[in-house]
Amino acid sequence: MVMRAPNFDQSVVEPHRAFLQELLAKGQLQESGRFTDGTGGAYVVLAESLDAATAVAHSDPLHTTGASELTIYEWEITVSA
Template structure:
């Protein structure tokens, strides 16, 4: 099964209140075995996370659409099928 790299880039006017729900959402993904790695960029422009155990790009995109960063329109989120080794 492939991995999915998600890039989350903050929009102008980013709402800091979105961070705590986003981190809780990531913790839930990790508990469900769907999250491999996550972290913010040192310049605070956004971050990235890697999903796995997901059957398709469409399924990964649907899951990412439930990220609080997407729901609050705080960040632009893009999902890439990633052939990691």
């Protein structure tokens, strides 16, 4: 989950989108989207471990620029379409 920091700068959005497209091309992104209230968004990373997912998320421009605060959860899927 990504929540905008008080110093959020709109200029980081395009690098973030490029980052997500790169993950998608590598088969590491399941889905992503923004929260309708504009406070942030979330994306699902496909990784071998929580540590691997954390490393991926920490390379997101939203994180590296300090524009957003990340909260990373390991998710166990119990029901799927």
